[in-house]
Amino acid sequence: MSTLRRFFRHLASNGHRDWIFIIPSLILVALLGLPLLALILRSFDKNFFSYALSSSALTALRLSLITSLISVSIAVVFGTPLAYMLARWKFFGKSFIELLIDLPIVLPPSVAGLALLIAFGRQGLFGPALSIFGISLPFTTVAVIMAQTFVSAPLYVRAARIGFAEVDVQMEEAAHVEGANQWQLFTEVMFPLAERALIGGAILTWTRALGEFGATILFAGNLEGVTQTMPLAIYLGFESNLGVAIALSVMLVGVSVVLLLLTRRLEKAHQPK
Amino acid sequence: MKRFITLGLLLVIFLTACGTASAPTQVAAPVTQATAVASTSVPQSTTLTVFAAASLTDAFTEIGKNFESTHAGVTVKFNFAGSQTLRTQLEAGATADIFASANQTEMDTAITDGLIGQNTPKIFLNNKLAVVLPSKNPANVQTLNDLAKPGLKLVLAADVVPAGKYARQILDNMSKNAIFGNDFKTKVLANVVSNENDVKQVVAKVQLGEADAGIVYTSDAISTSDLKTLEIPNDLNVIAKYPIAVLTKTANPDLAAQFIAYVLSSDGQNILSKWGFMPVQ
Numbered sequence: 001m002s003t004l005r006r007f008f009r010h011l012a013s014n015g016h017r018d019w020i021f022i023i024p025s026l027i028l029v030a031l032l033g034l035p036l037l038a039l040i041l042r043s044f045d046k047n048f049f050s051y052a053l054s055s056s057a058l059t060a061l062r063l064s065l066i067t068s069l070i071s072v073s074i075a076v077v078f079g080t081p082l083a084y085m086l087a088r089w090k091f092f093g094k095s096f097i098e099l100l101i102d103l104p105i106v107l108p109p110s111v112a113g114l115a116l117l118i119a120f121g122r123q124g125l126f127g128p129a130l131s132i133f134g135i136s137l138p139f140t141t142v143a144v145i146m147a148q149t150f151v152s153a154p155l156y157v158r159a160a161r162i163g164f165a166e167v168d169v170q171m172e173e174a175a176h177v178e179g180a181n182q183w184q185l186f187t188e189v190m191f192p193l194a195e196r197a198l199i200g201g202a203i204l205t206w207t208r209a210l211g212e213f214g215a216t217i218l219f220a221g222n223l224e225g226v227t228q229t230m231p232l233a234i235y236l237g238f239e240s241n242l243g244v245a246i247a248l249s250v251m252l253v254g255v256s257v258v259l260l261l262l263t264r265r266l267e268k269a270h271q272p273k
Numbered sequence: 274m275k276r277f278i279t280l281g282l283l284l285v286i287f288l289t290a291c292g293t294a295s296a297p298t299q300v301a302a303p304v305t306q307a308t309a310v311a312s313t314s315v316p317q318s319t320t321l322t323v324f325a326a327a328s329l330t331d332a333f334t335e336i337g338k339n340f341e342s343t344h345a346g347v348t349v350k351f352n353f354a355g356s357q358t359l360r361t362q363l364e365a366g367a368t369a370d371i372f373a374s375a376n377q378t379e380m381d382t383a384i385t386d387g388l389i390g391q392n393t394p395k396i397f398l399n400n401k402l403a404v405v406l407p408s409k410n411p412a413n414v415q416t417l418n419d420l421a422k423p424g425l426k427l428v429l430a431a432d433v434v435p436a437g438k439y440a441r442q443i444l445d446n447m448s449k450n451a452i453f454g455n456d457f458k459t460k461v462l463a464n465v466v467s468n469e470n471d472v473k474q475v476v477a478k479v480q481l482g483e484a485d486a487g488i489v490y491t492s493d494a495i496s497t498s499d500l501k502t503l504e505i506p507n508d509l510n511v512i513a514k515y516p517i518a519v520l521t522k523t524a525n526p527d528l529a530a531q532f533i534a535y536v537l538s539s540d541g542q543n544i545l546s547k548w549g550f551m552p553v554q
Contacts, residue, residue: 122411123482138483139426139466221467221478222431236431236470 036253043250051247059225060233060248067144067229068209074145075153075205080198083160084186088172101154112150113218120146121219143220144227151215152208156201163197164190200263207259210252320348321528322368324359326375326515327471328400328436328489331496332548333373339544340535347528355434355471363388363520370523371532373397373515375472376435380516390521397536399551400513401491402439404503405479412485417503418453420486421460428475428484431468436475439511440488446509476500495549512551 051057085091086098104112118124120137130137137143167190175189191198213231220227222236230248237245321340325333330353337349352359352369356379363372364386372388374380380394406414412425420427430437444458469475472489476497479487486503490513494502517536519529535541542552 117481117483121481121483123407136426217470221428222469223465223467227467236433236468 039246039249039253043246045243045246047243048247048250051241051243052251054244056224056233056237057244057248057251060228060230061251063141063144063225063228064210064230067141067148068206068212070145071148071152071209072156072202072206074149075156076198076202079153079157080160083157084164084190086157086161087164088190101157104151104154105158109147109151109212109214110218113147113215116143116147116150116215116219138219139221139223139227141220141226144216144229147215147219148209148212151212152205155208156198156205159201159204160194160198163194163201166197167193196266200266203259203263203266207256210255318346318348319525319528320350321370321525321532322350322352323371323373323532324352324354324363324367324369325371325373326356326359326435327353327473328375328492329353329373329515330473332492332545332550335544335548336536336541339540340532344528344531349532353473355430357433357435358471360388368522369520370525370529371517372520373517373536374435375400375513375515376438377514377516378438379435380518383518388520388522389518392519392521394516394518395533395537396514396553397517397533398515398542398545398553400515401505401507401510401551402436402443402488402513403491403494403505405476405487405489405494405497406485406501406503407479407482408499408501409482410485410501411482414486414503417447417505417509420464421453421457423460423464425464426466426483426485427461427464428467428469428478428487429465430472430475430489431470434469434471435513436472436489437468439513442511443488443505443509446511450509490549492549515550 045051082097082101086094086101117138119126120130120143121127122131122136122138127136137146171189171193172185175185180188211231212229213235216227216229217232217235222228222232224233228236230252234245234248234252237248323333323337330351333351333353337351341347341349352362352367354362356374356376359372360374360379360383363369363383372380372383374383380389383389384394404414404417404420406412412419412422414420414422414425419425429440432438432441441458441462444461447453448455448458466484467478469478472493475484475487475489476493478484479489480497480500491502494500517533519526519533523529536545537553546552
């Protein structure tokens, strides 16, 4: 309450010019906030729990959690060494790799889905080679994970690279003087110091993987229990059963809010240092 | 600040360039973009917005062009999607002049929701379904019986999409037939690897060779290259009747009625049969 009073006193003392900042801000905040508010209000329904606990909703939820957690694990296992190299090493083609990694962040997911299909589809560039081993990727859960990793892993690599780059070079030099090898330097100096950035990046990657839609529907298709993740169930549900779609949406909003709050706390805990 | 202004100017130049260059070819563009195009290039034009089933994409695009050429100053804009998507969009307040659905169910729901008002929907074409296969036919599908082969990758439209409903009806019909056996539908549905959101997505997955087979409209089979078609006999097939109606929200009821009259005219029906539909006249 007192913050609100202080806010209005601040307005009164600073004259009318503040409105130049406040009005556009309010409009954008309303645009971002009102739809979510409407979604949550609409979900207050006596059937909410029966929708949220319906078998198709739970199947989608389970599939989403499993696939997104695997995607994050892949991003961490393969992305951490890459981020470390990008932050600390100098090598040929580095800026090209950096560009390549940033690209999926700005590309529309539909482009990602099409590219995956054309590369790893049965008739794609590597499809015939894969089929020799009896592997066919489209329409499988593996395809869902690939789509999620494609669009979300770059967020982790980016965050981890910045985290590693922020570690003081003197720390590294000191470790070198003490006789640490590359592996010890990484596990005992760099990793602990960049830990928060890594965890923050992983959480952000997880939220992105949870929300993946466009690449999944193109590359993996839509089949309950196999490739129908929450965003796909929401997309199809909104035409047949709005209740389930709204319940799933609210669940996704809830999970995302919790994850974002977690990253905020990590960032805050980091600042006083 | 200076950089911001330069960026803004570049944006304006880019948008105007797009507007003039692409005005005549913009047919199925997103609504906002198309409106901007129409208002900058032809100030006094009337726009007719048609929400049409995805299966009508090619035929209606041609019909729209012909209608524009005979009606000066009229721009016909299309929104092609699964009929259930279109109906949901209309319920949510999308403004359009005409709704052409691929089944009676979505039209009936639109009537119940008061979207059609006093206007009576007219059946403007019939359509059948067929099995489509990639041109290389990787699963070696020769007869309809092969759809039940274990391991075949079948793609259908989701059961909320008209084409998906019809496909499941056909499977019901086949299960009642001794040639296929009463577990035919169960066996075929076990082969489904994806339930797509509209019929064109089914076509795309088969065309790309990712799926071994799909069940789509005969019109899709005809209008798409590199597809093999396996006909479904009439006694097992479902005849889809497409209704079209003027929406109550229209600002141009007369023009909308003229468009529907053109679809029903012999010219319009000829275009429809060219794209593989069965005319009603």
